[in-house]
Each structure stands twice: as C-alpha cells, then as structure tokens.
Amino acid sequence: MADQPPRAAGRTLAGFAVFALVLLVVVPLALASQPYWLTVFSNAALLALGSLGVWLTFSIGRINIAQGAFTLVGGYVTAILATRYGISFWVCLPLSAAVAALVGGLVGWPILRLRGVYFSMITLSLTSTAGLLFLNGGALTHGAEGINNIPRPAVLSSNLAFYLASAVLLLLGTAVIWRFAHSRLGYVFRSMRQNEDLAWSLGIDVARYRILAFVVSSAMGGIVGAMFAISQQSIFPSSYTVNDSVTFMLYCFLGGLDYVAGPVFGAFLLVIAFQLLSAIESYQALLYGVFMIGCMLLRPNGLLSLVLAPPGAEQSS
C-alpha cells in the first residue's frame, strides 16, 4: 500500500533522470561554444537552487522574502575567508552554507512565530538589514567598495566547469528538497501550512520543524551566495537587494507551489525569457510584468499545473 502509487514514483524518478541528463549533457553539448549562454544557464541553475530553499519555507506556510540576505551572508563568508585568510573555496562553500544556516536559525527562531503578511514584512526588511550590516562592516567588509579579487578555484575557471558545478549543486538541492517534500517530513510541513494548531495537537513540534525548514532554506541561499561570489569575483552590500529576494519568491509562484520542480522551472523560464527579451531593451520590464500578471491571473497554481496533477490526488476520481 503506497500513497504515492509506484507508477507515479517511477515517473518522478524518470523525470529526475531526464532533468539530470539535460542539465549535465544536453546543455553543455549545445552551449559549449557559447560562453555567454553558459553563464546564463549557470545563473539560472544557482537562482533555481536559492528558490528551492524558499519553496521549502513556502511548504510550511511562510512567505519568505529574505533569501537575498542569506545569499549575501554566504557571499561575504566566502569572500572574507578566501581573500583574508586564503582558505580554499571547497572549504569556504560548506562554511558559507553553515554560517547562513546558523544565521537563519538564530533569526528564524523569533520571527517564525509570525504568520502571513507579518512574517513576510519582517523577512523583506531582513534583506535590507543584511545589506546595511555589510555596508557598515568596517575593515572586514570594506563598506560600499565591497570585496574584490575573490579568487576563483582553477578547476572552475572555465565557464563550462562553473556551469557544471552549478548544475550538480542544483541536482543535489533538488534531490534533497524532493525527499523533504515526499517523505513524512513533507506531510508534516504541509500539515503545518494547513493548520498549525491541529499539527501541535497531534504532537508535532511545529516550532522545531519550521526552524528546520528555514535553516535548510538559508543554507541553500548561502551556497548560492558563495557560488556567485567566485563567479563575479566580487561582492558588495548591494549585490543582493530586496528585488532579488522578491525574485527568488516569484520563481516559486510562477512554477507552482505544489511542485518541487516549480521553482526550478520558474527560475529557468524567467532567467532565459529575460535574456531573450533583452533585444527589446526598453520594453523588457514591461513585458516581464505583463507576463507575470498574466500567469498569476490565468494559472494561479503555477505554470506546472498545466501539465501536472496536484500532488496527493493521483488516485482520486
């Protein structure tokens, strides 16, 4: 007796395999001689990874507009450790995730008690606060000048290598979030979104699980920040603003909150669409806006709801 029918589980696995094949084989083969587009795809993969974290906080019923703050934290951790202490990026990367997770845990503990728009407003202001903190970080962060000349590890010096690293991270992140969503933890998370009081009454430690979700989300933000830091080789307090936090959230909305693939789909679609629209530069933002509004009106459950049934309803009549 499986709640997810075996066939559906098989389909998911097949879907993941196809996704991995496209990311790791098709895209590199198609774009090997186009460094610009490789960079676009790297960006899309990393932004998708950050959105996956935001998606996890959505799954517990919190609209998280703070991911920009955690990418900033991750970026600065890598920047400071690499430039001041010459620490290898492969140590910086997990440390960025760990510090972002720690900050997420400390900040999340008080603010996750808030719900709805109150939580969103606080997370929104967190992004600005993070920027201000790094602006006033003195010798450690070099204020508005930021930190430059962040070394990029030799292995990742080519666009292709950097893209592949981003793609692998995205695949790992997707697998982790997929496990969250489809194990009993995912049920627990969704139960908290639907009715926290009922979840408490069934013995679920709601406070602990909502911090878990936020910490995982923040760690993913930290990883994204670290990757962008070595790709840009510089970081500033204004590298990630409220706009970026909102965009992370929008990718989730666009793809669909019911699906793990939602934020990934949303991120790739919007990042690539934005590049294609750049030919008509002056109308780029306008078209982008109209497109988003259209999606919200016509497919409020996300674009993936066009092709996928809502989860949990596979066997219903």
Next chain:
Amino acid sequence: MSILAVERVTRRFGGLVAVNDVSLAVEPGMIFTVIGPNGAGKSTLFKVIAGFLAPTSGTVRFAGETISGLKPHIIARKGLVRTFQETTVFKEMTALENVVIGHHMRARSGDLGVLFGLPAARAEEARFRETAAEILTYLGLGHVLHERARNLPHGYLRALGIALALASEPRVLLLDEPFAGMNPEETDQAVRMVRGIRDRGVTVLLVEHDMSAVMRISDRILVLNFGNRIAEGTPAEIQSDPAVIDAYLGQADDMVGL
C-alpha cells in the same frame, strides 16, 4: 487513580473569569462529558486541559503528572490528544495522508532517517500507512483513502478528525463537540463510534452541546454555567438536578433531554 484530574482550575481573560475554580476527575475507561450553555467556559476548560491555554491558577494532572503549562505537543506525546470543533482536518491532503500525520508522534525513526529513506524509516512508514488504512476502515472511511479531505462530505470529515487523533494512540481523547450540527441518524452513528473508541481502551472526555446524545453516552457529566461548576453526577442525577434545570430554563425541553 484518576487518569486525568483538573484541580481548582481558574482561567481569566482580563476582567472576565471564563473558568472559575473548576475541578474534575476522570477514571480510566470512562466517557466523561462537560456540558453547559453557550459561554459556560467549556471550550476554555478544554483548551486549558489540552495545553492551548495556561490556567491562571490551579493544575491539570495526567496520570499523576502535572501537565498544565506544558506545550500542546508535549501533552499530546504523553497520550492526551484533542480533536477540534467542526471539521478540522488537513483539507488539502488525502484521508490517508491525514492519518499518517497522526502517527507522526509515535515515530521512532529520526528526521534524518526519514529524509534519506533509510530502511528502518521506510518500514515504519509502510506500517503507518497500514494502520492508517485500518483505522480509516474501522471508522467507515475505507473507500475514500485517497480522496482529498476537502472533497469529503461533512460527516466523513468528523470521522476523519477522530481518525487523526486515534492514530496518535492516545490514552485520553478529548473530543470537542463531536455531535454538533449532526442529524439524529448521524448522531447515532457518532455515538456508536465514540463507544467503539472507549471499547478500544481509550478514555474519552468530551465537551458537548447535544444533550440527548450526552445522556445516552456519558458515564459521568459535569455541568458548567458562567464558568462555575454547578453539578456533577451520572446522567440520571444530572437530569433531575434543580440547578441544571435552572441553568437551562428557557431553552427548549429537547435541548436538555428531559
């Protein structure tokens, strides 16, 4: 020893005394009911017992241990589990998923085991699904396991709410108005269901409005009015108690079940 004891509990909201110096003792295997007119303080008392509100003074003991002031999930883990008024379930999940969540607090495998799908966690997960299906079948929901809760009719949702609570293997089940809004036929079914739960060895404390159902089902009844305890006894004693009749004066006779 009583399994659940409320000792001189008072709960104030500002100047309002919602529950005033109320005590009660529930023996194992009993169906104990708290009744009272609207605003009598039943729901407040219920929330205090389940840990959703802290008492202003007094204590709640479960199997001899003081539980007042503990968080609801801790109290639930000790075996005192509540249901909610109306049809509070996880509406966007299937019936089976709902009941699997109810099992969560009995899980032995840790979060990491569940996350990585370790064999022990998987086996436990499969067992949960099995017992969830069993409980649902027992409560007459065997044919809608994979239906989303929001698509289920009202009466089913009530049963699902109880299935959720039963899945957590409570020693005492707190039922909040399980018969509210039911027609006589549905009430009969629900009465049988509550008796069935008691016969499985679960002590039941219920807060209820529907007098006729209460008189049929309860071993013992406590009557509240304006936060005060005005009577306690067997259904027969309650029905002939002048203070109770007084409190319900002006209400239709069938409300009181006289």
